[in-house]
Amino acid sequence: MKNTRHKIRIAFYSVLVGVTLTGIKIAVGLLSGSLGILSEALHSLLDLVAALITFISVRISEKPPDEQHPYGHGKIENLSALAEALLLLARSEDDQFSPIGASRLGAGHYFVSSFAT
Numbered sequence: 001m002k003n004t005r006h007k008i009r010i011a012f013y014s015v016l017v018g019v020t021l022t023g024i025k026i027a028v029g030l031l032s033g034s035l036g037i038l039s040e041a042l043h044s045l046l047d048l049v050a051a052l053i054t055f056i057s058v059r060i061s062e063k064p065p066d067e068q069h070p071y072g073h074g075k076i077e078n079l080s081a082l083a084e085a086l087l088l089l090a091r092s093e094d095d096q097f098s099p100i101g102a103s104r105l106g107a108g109h110y111f112v113s114s115f116a117t
């Protein structure tokens with residue numbers, strides 16, 4: 001299906017951009033020794049994970065129905081959307097508006113940030 005091909009291509013570009021951004025930020029962070037940029041790299045890494053989840057789920061959802069999944073594989077996109085929503089909640093930790101409190105991830109980010117500033 002053309003529409004699905006299109007979705008897969010866009011998801012693939014998102015992963016490419018994520019890899020590039022994360023790579024650059026890690027490199028600059030390490031070269032400059034800036035913990036601020038390294039914590040920014042952690043943000044990009046989480047975005048990259050979200051992009052990967054999207055890419056994988058869009059590819060799986062394209063598969064035709066089989067014996068285990070007689071209604072097809074489209075529902076995986078709903079599951080991946082849920083996973084990404086949870087990732088965004090974890091990521092919003094540093095804004096102090098996260099509804100899930102101080103997760104380990106958020107606490108780690110605070111730790112890094114407090115050294116950077």
Ligand SMILES: [Zn+2]
Nearest residue numbers: 066068069073
């Ligand atoms: Zn299946």
